[in-house]
Amino acid sequence: MNLSKSARWGLTAITGIVLVFIYFPLLVVLINSFNASKVFSWPPTSWTTQWWSKAATNEGVRSALLTSVKAGIGATLIAIVLGSMVAFAVARYDFFGRDSISFLVILPIALPGIITGIALNASFSTVLVPLGISFGLFTVILGHATFCIVVVFNNVVARLRRTGSSLEEAAMDLGAGPFQTFRDVTFPAVRSALVAGALLAFALSFDEIVVTSFTAGPGVETLPQWIFNNLFRPNQGPIINAVAAALLIAFIAPVYLAMRMSDGPSRVVQVGAEP
Amino acid sequence: MGDESAANARDGVAVRLRGLRKTFGEVVAVDSVDLDIADGEFLTLLGPSGSGKTTVLRMIAGFELPTAGLIELDGTDVSTLPPFQRDVNTVFQDYALFPHLTVQENVEYGLKVKGVGKQDRRTRATQALASVQLEGYGNRKPNEMSGGQRQRVALARALVNRPKVLLLDEPLGALDLKLREQMQVELKAIQRDVGITFIFVTHDQEEALTMSDRIAVFNAGRIEQVGSPADVYERPSTEFVAGFVGTSNLLRDETARKVLGAQGVYSIRPEKISIAEPAAEPAMHEHHVDGTVAEVIYVGDATRYVVDIDPGGRLVALSQNATASSSQVLEKRGERVRLIWDRAYEYKVHD
Numbered sequence: 001m002n003l004s005k006s007a008r009w010g011l012t013a014i015t016g017i018v019l020v021f022i023y024f025p026l027l028v029v030l031i032n033s034f035n036a037s038k039v040f041s042w043p044p045t046s047w048t049t050q051w052w053s054k055a056a057t058n059e060g061v062r063s064a065l066l067t068s069v070k071a072g073i074g075a076t077l078i079a080i081v082l083g084s085m086v087a088f089a090v091a092r093y094d095f096f097g098r099d100s101i102s103f104l105v106i107l108p109i110a111l112p113g114i115i116t117g118i119a120l121n122a123s124f125s126t127v128l129v130p131l132g133i134s135f136g137l138f139t140v141i142l143g144h145a146t147f148c149i150v151v152v153f154n155n156v157v158a159r160l161r162r163t164g165s166s167l168e169e170a171a172m173d174l175g176a177g178p179f180q181t182f183r184d185v186t187f188p189a190v191r192s193a194l195v196a197g198a199l200l201a202f203a204l205s206f207d208e209i210v211v212t213s214f215t216a217g218p219g220v221e222t223l224p225q226w227i228f229n230n231l232f233r234p235n236q237g238p239i240i241n242a243v244a245a246a247l248l249i250a251f252i253a254p255v256y257l258a259m260r261m262s263d264g265p266s267r268v269v270q271v272g273a274e275p
Numbered sequence: 276m277g278d279e280s281a282a283n284a285r286d287g288v289a290v291r292l293r294g295l296r297k298t299f300g301e302v303v304a305v306d307s308v309d310l311d312i313a314d315g316e317f318l319t320l321l322g323p324s325g326s327g328k329t330t331v332l333r334m335i336a337g338f339e340l341p342t343a344g345l346i347e348l349d350g351t352d353v354s355t356l357p358p359f360q361r362d363v364n365t366v367f368q369d370y371a372l373f374p375h376l377t378v379q380e381n382v383e384y385g386l387k388v389k390g391v392g393k394q395d396r397r398t399r400a401t402q403a404l405a406s407v408q409l410e411g412y413g414n415r416k417p418n419e420m421s422g423g424q425r426q427r428v429a430l431a432r433a434l435v436n437r438p439k440v441l442l443l444d445e446p447l448g449a450l451d452l453k454l455r456e457q458m459q460v461e462l463k464a465i466q467r468d469v470g471i472t473f474i475f476v477t478h479d480q481e482e483a484l485t486m487s488d489r490i491a492v493f494n495a496g497r498i499e500q501v502g503s504p505a506d507v508y509e510r511p512s513t514e515f516v517a518g519f520v521g522t523s524n525l526l527r528d529e530t531a532r533k534v535l536g537a538q539g540v541y542s543i544r545p546e547k548i549s550i551a552e553p554a555a556e557p558a559m560h561e562h563h564v565d566g567t568v569a570e571v572i573y574v575g576d577a578t579r580y581v582v583d584i585d586p587g588g589r590l591v592a593l594s595q596n597a598t599a600s601s602s603q604v605l606e607k608r609g610e611r612v613r614l615i616w617d618r619a620y621e622y623k624v625h626d
Binding site for chain 2 (some may be wrong): 167180
């Protein structure tokens with residue numbers, strides 16, 4: 001597209017402002033995690049790594065982190081299995097109600113968390129609790145799985161639609177049965193989309209707080225919940241800052257990888273181009 | 276295999292289609308197709324898009340199951356067998372090369388699935404790649420190759436299995452004209468060498484005429500005519516065939532009566548009609564009609580004249596530019612002319 005000089009300058013400026021707006025607060029968190037002042041006096045006058053070491057040895061942080069990782073892995077596993085199964089059904093077979101199923105699977109990610117939370121809380125109380133399964137990590141995993149399925153489904157279904165079914169037909173044409181075709185051709189084709197979906201699913205689960213509050217039992221506290229519960233306690237501020245900064249760094253790599261591997265708009269050019 | 280099937284195998288029929296029919300919901304894609312394809316034959320399914328030719332090919336491959344009818348391969352009924360239990364291989368329109376495998380691994384895949392040993396596999400794949408002039412390309416990935424090269428890999432991947440029948444679904448459609456013409460000649464040569472039955476789908480009538488032993492012309496899910504390229508071109512049995520294979524040049528009803536003195540619909544190929552001065556005398560064995568040149572289309576080696584003929588209607592005459600220059604032929608527009616042709620080249624078609 002051909003833009004005039006002033007238009008290009010204006011767009012550059014707006015892009016810059018938006019990026020600063022998004023990333024400046026994150027930068028503040030990162031800098032403050034090394035700020036020696038407990039009340040975050042600005043600009044920082046002296047530096048320390050004590051908040052990082054305190055956060056690393058804090059018992060509450062450690063157990064909350066473990067809970068979050070467990071919940072994230074559990075929800076992601078469920079999402080991988082169910083999300084990719086639905087994706088295969090929708091992308092490869094024609095059946096009554098296919099479009100409705102597509103829509104219903106995607107819906108949970110758009111629903112406000114508070115609605116999902118209330119609904120799950122009510123149904124767990126009426127269905128699971130009488131069966132002897134009480135609120136705890138398991139119910140958190142089920143709650144997170146409802147929206148984690150969506151990202152796996154979206155990634156895999158996009159890949160399946162883009163690759164079409166002719167590769168599978170070619171494998172069968174060359175003598176491969178259904179299982180061998182899946183192993184040799186279909187799975188390699190969707191593998192990176194599946195990994196991308198799983199990484200995003202884990203990230204979604206990891207920072208979730210609303211649905212978690214409604215589905216977690218009394219003894220279960222995920223990291224976001226721990227942060228929220230300690231935010232206004234005295235002396236915890238600097239530690240929370242360090243935890244947030246650590247999470248920020250830990251999540252850059254997986255999200256970048258997921259973006260590279262999925263079929264988002266930024267990938268279309270690369271996929272279509274021939275070397 | 277029973278006695279009857281054994282007898283079929285001996286009579287040299289590679290593929291036998293009987294009463295083949297396929298519907299998708301309300302749409303009838305293929306309707307009562309009967310066809311025998313001989314061992315070692317190069318048969319082309321020719322027709323416009325949506326005429327059912329690709330669906331027939333996909334049913335022979337096993338990707339679609341027929342709604343009704345019979346498909347026999349080498350005397351055995353395979354109508355309901357899945358693709359991996361049929362001794363046919365397909366060259367796909369989009370090539371369908373496995374993107375995560377190298378060219379060598381792509382070509383070896385069929386042999387690997389059938390349990391052929393590693394050494395043997397390697398040798399045969401290398402030979403197959405050599406036969407399509409791709410020696411030394413084995414370690415590349417498909418996306419590192421040009422369209423024409425991928426097309427050859429797809430061909431090698433299918434041929435290496437030595438199938439009874441090779442199915443080709445518009446394999447040259449994505450190539451540019453020069454490459455396509457070159458591949459047409461090569462494909463024909465490869466087919467002669469390996470002696471495998473080729474069933475080739477195309478909508479390009481020139482391609483069909485160039486390569487085929489026989490052509491089956493499809494229209495609206497049915498076969499309109501089966502015959503050699505010369506049969507189909509010179510003696511089209513229906514109006515559709517006359518129009519689809521070559522230029523539609525028809526004299527019908529009132530015009531036919533006035534010009535030829537006969538009833539019905541007649542086809543005359545443009546290259547059989549010569550352009551003459553208005554006063555030219557036709558010979559005893561010739562017919563003629565007068566008209567005005569409406570359009571002159573210069574195509575380099577030849578010129579097409581579209582002539583509005585006096586009894587009504589249009590005829591196209593094609594003449595080689597052996598002596599005429601482009602400016603000379605273009606001056607003909609609007610001139611009165613007499614079209615003359617040998618009666619032997621009038622061919623009556625069915626409606």
